[in-house]
Amino acid sequence: MDHGHETVSELQLRVDPVACDAFGYCAELLPELVTLDEWGYPIVSDRAVPPALLELARRAVAECPRRALSLEVRQRAVKPKRVRLASSRR
Amino acid sequence: MTTTTTTTTATLRDTSRLLAVADNGGGPDLDTHLQVHGPAPQLTRAAERDAVSDALSRCGLTGRGGAGFATARKVDLLARQRHRPLLLVNAMEGEPASAKDRVLLERSPHLVLDGAQVAASLVRASRIVLCVPAEHGGAAHAAHVALAERARRHLDPVRMELAAPPARYAAGEESALADWVAGGSGLPTFRPDKGQPMTVRRSPVLVQNAETLAHVALVARHGDGWFRSVGLPEAAGTTLVTVAGAVERPGVMEVELGTPVGRILDWAGLPGPPGGVLLGGYGGAWIDGSDLDVPFAPAALRQRGAAVGAGVIGVLSAGACGVAETARLVAYLADESAGQCGPCMFGLPAVAEDLDRLAVGAADPALLERLRRRLEVIPGRGACGLPDGAVRLAQSALRVFGSDVANHARRRPCPGWAHGPTFPTPGVRRMSLWTTGTRR
Numbered sequence: 001m002d003h004g005h006e007t008v009s010e011l012q013l014r015v016d017p018v019a020c021d022a023f024g025y026c027a028e029l030l031p032e033l034v035t036l037d038e039w040g041y042p043i044v045s046d047r048a049v050p051p052a053l054l055e056l057a058r059r060a061v062a063e064c065p066r067r068a069l070s071l072e073v074r075q076r077a078v079k080p081k082r083v084r085l086a087s088s089r090r
Numbered sequence: 091m092t093t094t095t096t097t098t099t100a101t102l103r104d105t106s107r108l109l110a111v112a113d114n115g116g117g118p119d120l121d122t123h124l125q126v127h128g129p130a131p132q133l134t135r136a137a138e139r140d141a142v143s144d145a146l147s148r149c150g151l152t153g154r155g156g157a158g159f160a161t162a163r164k165v166d167l168l169a170r171q172r173h174r175p176l177l178l179v180n181a182m183e184g185e186p187a188s189a190k191d192r193v194l195l196e197r198s199p200h201l202v203l204d205g206a207q208v209a210a211s212l213v214r215a216s217r218i219v220l221c222v223p224a225e226h227g228g229a230a231h232a233a234h235v236a237l238a239e240r241a242r243r244h245l246d247p248v249r250m251e252l253a254a255p256p257a258r259y260a261a262g263e264e265s266a267l268a269d270w271v272a273g274g275s276g277l278p279t280f281r282p283d284k285g286q287p288m289t290v291r292r293s294p295v296l297v298q299n300a301e302t303l304a305h306v307a308l309v310a311r312h313g314d315g316w317f318r319s320v321g322l323p324e325a326a327g328t329t330l331v332t333v334a335g336a337v338e339r340p341g342v343m344e345v346e347l348g349t350p351v352g353r354i355l356d357w358a359g360l361p362g363p364p365g366g367v368l369l370g371g372y373g374g375a376w377i378d379g380s381d382l383d384v385p386f387a388p389a390a391l392r393q394r395g396a397a398v399g400a401g402v403i404g405v406l407s408a409g410a411c412g413v414a415e416t417a418r419l420v421a422y423l424a425d426e427s428a429g430q431c432g433p434c435m436f437g438l439p440a441v442a443e444d445l446d447r448l449a450v451g452a453a454d455p456a457l458l459e460r461l462r463r464r465l466e467v468i469p470g471r472g473a474c475g476l477p478d479g480a481v482r483l484a485q486s487a488l489r490v491f492g493s494d495v496a497n498h499a500r501r502r503p504c505p506g507w508a509h510g511p512t513f514p515t516p517g518v519r520r521m522s523l524w525t526t527g528t529r530r
Contacts, residue, residue, distance in 0.1 A: 017431035018280045018473050037467050039440075041432035072282065 007075045010048035013057060017041075019068035026069050029060040042069075048076075105320050105328050108304045109344045112197035118232050120239045123200035130204040131310050133211040134247075142310045143169075143212055149314035150326050151306070155180055155262070155299030156371065156400045157475075158388060161306065168213040168287055168296040176293045177215040177248075178271060179206050181222045181229060181300040182255065182262025185371040186422070186514045187402045190330035191300045193342040195222065195229035198304065199236035203250065205303030208310045210248040213296055218250040219271055223257035230254060259372075259426035263474045264288065264297040266428075271295075277428045278474035301330050301401075322348040325387040329401055333358040335368070335512045336407035345386065347398075352382030354403060365506070366406040366490055368513070370399025372419050373479015375486035376412060395486055404513055411506030412491035413498050415513065416484060417445035422515040423480040434477035437468040441484055448495070451503035458499050462488070 013026075013033055022040035032053055033045045049057045049071065061069045106113040116122040133139045147162040168175045179202065183191040195202060206218050220237070222230045233252055240246055255261050255270045263278045265288055270276030272290040279288075287294040298306075305327060309317050318326040325347040331354060332342050338359025345354055351367060352360075364379040369386075375396035377384065384390050391397050406415055424438035444461040447453050465485050469478045488495055494504055 014282060015471075016280045016282075017433065017471055020432060022432055037433065037437075038464075039432055039436035041436075041471070043467060043471070070282075 006078045008078055009073050009075055011054070011057070011071045012046065012048055012074050013044045013060075014070050014072050015042055015044050016068045016070070019066045021066050021068070023065050025063050025065070026060045029063065030056050033057065034060070044069075048074075105346050106344055107308055107328050108194060108201060108301065108330060109197060109342075111201075112193075113344075118197055118199055118236065120200055120236070120243070120245075123198065127201065127204075127308070128311060130207065130307060133208065133310075139212055142208060145309050145314040145317075146212075146306065149309050149317040150324075151302065151309065151317070152325075152388075153299055154301040154305070154329060154401065156185075156373075158398060161298070161302055164296065164298070165209060165212050167285075168294055171213075171287060171294040173293055174216040175213045175287070175296050176271070176290055177206060177210045177213065177218045178264075178267055178295060178297045179218060179220040179300055179303060180262055180264070180267060180297050181220065181226070181233070182257070182267065183223075183226065183400075184257065184259040184262045184426075185400045185402055186259075186516060187334040187368075187404055188332045188371060188400045190332050190342045190401055192226050192229040194301055194304060194330060195226075196232045199232045200240070201304040201307050202233075202300045203236055203240060203246075205305065205307035205310075206250065206298075207246050207248055208306050209296065209298055209303060215248055215296065216293065218248055220250060220252050221255050221262075221267055221271070222252065223261070224254040225257040259423070260428055260474055260476050263476070264295075265474065267297055268295045277430060278472075278476075280473040320346045322385070322387050324389060329386075329398065331386070331401040331403050333403050333405070335405035336361065336364065336410070337405050348385040348387045348390075350383050351377075351386050351403060354386060355382065355405060360405065361407075363408055364405045365408045365410055366412045368402065368404035368406065368483075369396040371402045371479070372423055372513070373476065373483060374399045374402065375482050376406075376416070376490040377486075378490050379406070379408065395482070395489070406512050407509075409506055410509040410512055411449065411494070411504050412487055413445065413495060413503075414449040414507040414509070415511070416487035416491075417442065417449040418511055418515045418518055419513065420445055420480050420484055421518045423476060423483075425517055427476060428474075431472040431477070433468045433471040437464060438477060438480050440464055441468070441480065445484060445487075448498045449503065449507050451498060451501045451507070453499045453501060458495070 026042050027034040027036045034042045111126045151161045152158045181191045210218050222233050261276050265279040266276050268288045321327045328344050329347050330344055334340050366376045366379050377394050421442040424442045427434045429435045441464050465481050469481050
């Protein structure tokens with residue numbers, strides 16, 4: 001990672017487009033993060049799954065009939081500016 | 091894929107590197123190759139390999155297959171793997187308007203094979219598979235003859251073989267190629283982490299475009315300083331382009347990166363101001379026909395939403411209709427979809443139909459808005475880049491042919507829509523003739 005940058009781990013939903021067959025359960029369970037396009041295929045938000053939705057996200061992953069949905073860990077670099085802001089607030 | 095293309099031998103430039111043999115009238119045989127380029131360096135010692143590896147990093151060479159990824163980074167990643175990699179030489183050239191990899195293999199097969207041996211040494215590859223579709227008969231034949239010549243002289247440390255995967259548009263996409271070599275059906279596979287190498291039966295796979303490897307062969311011989319002596323500081327060297335469409339001498343040329351598009355078109359015989367110029371390939375982008383001063387280099391093209399891509403420079407004549415041409419190209423790409431990913435399988439035919447209706451003057455009032463919304467949601471959601479490329483092309487058409495698009499949307503198509511196709515779209519049915527009143 002870049003010098004002076006910190007990273008945080010967060011979870012993100014991901015669709016395997018080859019496996020997905022547009023059952024749409026994910027959008028039903030988790031409309032906050034998944035919408036469907038006009039052909040019924042999921043458009044998954046690229047923002048991190050917020051803690052409040054984690055349980056639902058896990059269910060959506062487990063209930064996908066095609067096992068096309070997954071929760072992946074991603075590392076995000078946090079800009080030093082934000083880190084300073086957080087520490088100054090303490 | 092029956093593009094009839096010839097090599098334009100423009101002798102007015104001293105940037106003949108990959109095509110040095112051909113431009114001097116030489117044949118594709120090994121002796122001529124060695125006379126012109128000299129012997130390939132033997133990379134038996136670690137210090138020699140390190141030197142070439144460093145030169146490759148410093149020269150800034152990027153992949154010439156379309157994605158433009160830094161070659162040295164790909165090689166370094168594969169060199170760090172525990173298992174010995176498999177090297178696939180990608181001469182699939184699925185872009186119907188592109189002929190440069192074919193011409194390169196026909197004219198200078200040994201340069202490609204030298205480069206493959208160099209890359210194989212750097213990553214300790216166990217085997218090299220040269221992938222040329224059987225449909226590209228001249229190139230496949232030249233490769234076959236060249237491999238036999240080298241085998242007779244025991245020239246190469248790494249075993250090479252020739253393979254003929256199916257000639258589909260997406261067959262050369264690297265995961266599709268790896269899948270085919272692994273015994274699969276040759277379809278793109280979903281790779282969530284593109285930073286990890288693909289594997290074929292536990293072997294990590296390095297896929298390099300044929301032209302890229304020819305550059306590698308020359309960097310290994312002459313070093314990075316030589317490579318960087320032409321082109322731009324940020325995009326050095328030469329590149330092969332295929333000039334297609336409405337020019338007097340369509341064909342393959344070697345140009346310095348950064349050469350203005352207009353100058354390249356002058357060499358190919360531009361009869362007059364074009365209606366638009368297609369850059370990269372079918373999954374590329376249109377630029378305005380008056381924007382010919384733009385340098386053919388990644389940064390300048392990116393500003394216009396275009397890219398060097400596979401090196402296609404396609405000229406649409408002023409009398410042709412960019413909307414109709416785009417409709418045909420997107421229909422072609424939709425047909426070439428492997429049908430694996432929903433957004434591509436359903437999205438591209440929908441976009442193609444919108445463009446088709448637009449082109450022939452059968453647009454319903456909601457068409458443009460619907461088309462724009464579709465183009466927004468499709469990208470980034472397929473296993474390979476095919477849908478993204480089709481969307482890029484369609485979006486560039488809406489931008490570049492903007493006023494024309496507005497007229498078409500008002501059911502007043504330009505006279506050019508009846509103009510025949512400029513670029514080959516094998517397999518695409520004739521444009522549907524929506525009679526007036528089919529849609530309210």
